[in-house]
Amino acid sequence: MASRVLSCAATMVTPPKLNGMPESSMTCYPSLLLLSSSSPSKAAAKVTLRIGSVKCKALGESSQNSFDRTVYQGIYGPWTVDSSDVREVVLYRAGLVTAASSFVVAASTALLPENSLFDIIKQNLDLFYTIGAGGLGLSLFLIHIYVTEIKRTLQALWGLGVVGSLATYTSLALPAGENLVQYVVNHPSAVWFVGPLFAALTGLVFKEGLCYGKLEAGVLTFIIPTVLLGHLTGLMDDGAKLTLLGSWMVLFVIFAGRKFTQPIKDDIGDKSVFMFNSLPEDEKKTLLEKLEQQKV
Incomplete structure (x- = not known):
């Protein structure tokens, strides 16, 4: 045998x-x-x-084995990367690439000269907006954040932004004969309705910048709300908005692309924390007692 x-x-x-x-x-x-x-x-x-x-x-x-079997020592014990972890991380990063690509294509209409390509993109702005929102939603569903309440808050902001976008389109943009993106550009007050979606994006890049020290993520944390608030309040002229929008596009692409240069385990974090949080309270107590005994 x-x-x-x-x-x-x-x-x-x-x-x-x-x-x-x-x-x-x-x-x-x-x-x-x-x-x-x-x-x-x-x-x-x-x-x-x-x-x-x-x-x-x-x-x-x-x-x-088709994936890393390295044993990592977490706060609450050892853990390994399994196939489901790899799948989640790849999908998380794919969601970011989808969101970044859709945003860049849609936002390019503010910088491109009017030509056939400009017309094609402009006619499909709502499609790009929907695809980008879907990619962001996928990433927020799979994101690893130790504090569950923060993760749920980002997801709730995304959901609120999706509902607000749909309501704005059906109730305001469609009757006016405009697509959603054009309506928000022409009516700054509509930022109140779509804004939560971008607030969720801001929270995601803030988390990435804080956890991994990514410069582009840190800068995006300030650029995103600055552009939206500048447009909402009317305190920012078109030249400044276009400059910041262009910076947003470049940094978003760099941010999404650089995610694939990180090891899979980085996006997982300390898996033992998530496993610990999923335990019933009595098992958590028992485990903590055992860990204390081991220390002694």
Whole structure:
């Protein structure tokens, strides 16, 4: 029989060594999980069982991993990057690229001369706006923020902005024979309705700038609200708005593109914190007690 390797990743506490344990009763700390093989003849069999926050895998020697198996030490215990983490991070970054690309294409009408390309973009401004809002929403759904209340607030702002945009289009822009973007440009007070969507974007880039020290994200944190408030109040002339809009476009592209230069684990953060927060209160208390005992 081909030998098996037991890979056990507990959510918060490092499991004890299992060397020498009988194959028919492999146990994962602390007696929470029991793996048994019903088909010992299959050397490459894979048994996965998850209870609460503990996951153990018995892998055949021939199994190969398609993602990073490095064990990182978090505040509440070791953690690893799995395939679902990779998928979430890729989708998160794809959402940012979608939002940035759509914004740049739509905003280019303020800088491009009137030609056939200008006309095509102008006729589809609402489509680009919708795609960009969808990309931002995807990223906000998948973003990793330790404080759940902050994440929910950004998501609520996005939702409020989507509702406000839809209401503005159906109730104001459409009856006036304009698309949504044109209406907001021609009627600055409409920023009140679409503004929450951009407030959510501002919160996202602020988080990125704060966590990773990204200069472009930090600058965007100030440019985005400055452009919107300048347009809303009428205190900013067209030249200043165009300058800031151009800067916004360039920095947004750099920001979205540079996300793909970061390791996957950076966008995950300390996974042990999220795993800890998902535990029931009694399990949190038990884990904290165990960690205190380990320190002693």
